[in-house]
Amino acid sequence: MKIRTLLLALFGLSGLFNAGQSLAAVDAKALYKTHCAECHGPGRLGIIGPALLPQNLKRLRKKSAFQMIESSRPAVQMPPFKEKLNKAEIESLVELIYTPLKVMPKWGMDEIKGSQLVYHKPGKLPDSPKFEADIDNLFMVVELGDHHATLLNGDTFEPIHRLPTRFALHGGPKWAEGGRYIYFASQDGWISKFDVFNLTYAAEVRVGINTRNLAVSHDGRYVIAANYLPHSLVVLDARDLSPLKVIDVVDGSGSSSRVSAVYTADPRESFIAALKDIPEVWEIGYMDEPPAGFSGWVHDYREESGDAHKEERFPVRRIQVEGYLDDFFLTQEYDRVIGTSRGLDKGLEGSAGQVVDLDLKRAVAQVTLPGMPHLSSAITWQYQGRNVLATPNIKKPEVTIVDTETWEVIKRIPTQGPGFFMRSHEKSPYAWVDVFFGPNRDLMHVIDKQTLEIVKTLKPVPGKTSAHVEFTKDGRYALVSIWDLDGALVIYDAKTLEEVKRLPMKKPSGKYNVHNKLTRSRGTSH
Structure with a gap:
C-alpha cells in the first residue's frame, strides 16, 4: 500500500545526502509522484495529508523534515523511508517541497464547494448529550503530538472522549451554541464542525491552502476563516459549513494581503480582521438589519467591488492604519483594538503598539511596546480602579x-x-x-x-x-x-x-x- 501521508506529522529534515549520488541526478518530481501525490496531491496542495508548500512549512526546518522522511516519528501514520529512499532522494524531496510554485494556486468558491463533507445533516442528531457533565465547564484540549483532541470534564478532570483532528490545528478551536458545537481550523485550510453532544463530526470543508484561524458569530450562525493562501476571508453557514462568500483581501490600489487572524466582535455583530501586508484593519458585518451608520459600510463595499448592484451581504469597512497590525487585542467593549505595529513612519518610530478606534476609523494613540508583544494573548483586569491590559512579549523577558x-x-x-x-x-x-x-x-x-x-x-x-x-x-x-x-x-x-x-x-x-x-x-x- 502506498504511504498514507508523506510528512503527515511534518516535523523533520537533515541536509545530508549520499556522497555517491548528486542531487542533480535525482528526479524529485518522479519520486514525489510515486510516493507522495496520492495523499498530498499532484500539485502539493494536500488531500489526506497536508499541503507541501513553503508557506505551509514555515514551522518545519529542512533538517527536521529530512529526519521525518527518513525515520518518521512515534505516534504518526507515516512510515520511515530509509529502506526505500537513499539520502540523496530524500534530500531532493525536501528541496522540492520547499520550492515555491511558479503559479499561485487557485482556491475559490468552486474548490471550496467541491471539498465540502457533510456527515450529519443539521437537525438529524439528538439534542441531548451522550454523557453526564456540566456543559459550561467542559474543556477541549488540543494534543498536537498525535493530532487529536480530548474532551475533558472540568469538574472531575476525567477525559470524556478523545477525537482525531486534521493535521496541525491552528488558531484555537471555537465553541458555539452553549457548548453544543466546537469548530476547528487546520493550517491546511480544513474547517471541522464537531457535535460535542453526540461526539461526532458533523461537517468539514476546506477553505484555503494555508489558514490562520477561524471565528464564529456570537449567534452561532456564521463561521469565518482567515487565510494566508490564497489571500482571502471565507464566510460559511455554520449549519453545514456551506460557503456563503469568498472575500478577496485587496486594498484600493490592488495590493493583496495575507490575513493574520479574524476575531468576533459580539456587540457590533461583526468580525474584525488583522491584515499582514496592507495597512488596514477590516470589519466585516454579519447583522441582518442595517445598524445606524450602515450606509457607510455599503458605500465602502460598493467602492471596492465596483458594482453598485452586487450583493451587500457581509459588507466590509476598511480602516486605514499606520504600518501593519498583524497581531492585536480587542478591548472588552469591542470598540478599540490595540495592535502590534510594523513599518511605522518616522513620526511613530519607537512605538510598537497602535490603538485604533473602530467607530472613528482611525488610530487614536500609540503605546511604547518594544520587542514583540503577543497582544492576541493579552488579558485585562481591574487595578486601582482602572482597567489595565497585560501582555507577554515574544522577544523581551x-x-x-x-x-x-x-x-x-x-x-x-x-x-x-x-x-x-x-x-x-x-x-x-x-x-x-x-x-x-x-x-x-x-x-x-x-x-x-x-x-x-x-x-x-x-x-x-x-x-x-x-x-x-x-x-x-x-x-x-x-x-x-x-x-x-x-x-x-x-x-x-x-x-x-x-x-x-x-x-x-x-x-x-x-x-x-x-x-x-x-x-x-x-x-x-x-
Missing part, C-alpha cells in the same frame, strides 16, 4: 502592564525569559504567564494582579516547556500544558498554587473552556 484609558505603560514586570501565553480569571487574584522561549521554558510565573509582582514561579516538569494556562469556569483551578510528546496536563489549585492532579497527554497545547470562551472572560483570549 517581560510582561507589560498598560492603562487602557491613557494607554500609558504602568509597569514592566521582568520575567526569566520571553513568554507566549498569559491567562487569568475574574475570580482569581493571579495572572499566569509562561516563559515559552529560552533556557527557562519549563517555568511558569504567577503574578499578583494588585501588587503587579511575581509571587511564585512554578516548575511543573524540569526540562519540559510549560505553556498555555486556562481556568475552570469558576476560576478555582488552573490547567497547565507540558508541551512535549511525552507531556501532561497539570492541574493546580488556583488559590494555593499547589498541584492537585496531572493527566498524561501527547504534546497538549491550548485548553478551551466553554464558559470562559463564550462569556468572553477578561482572563482569556477571545
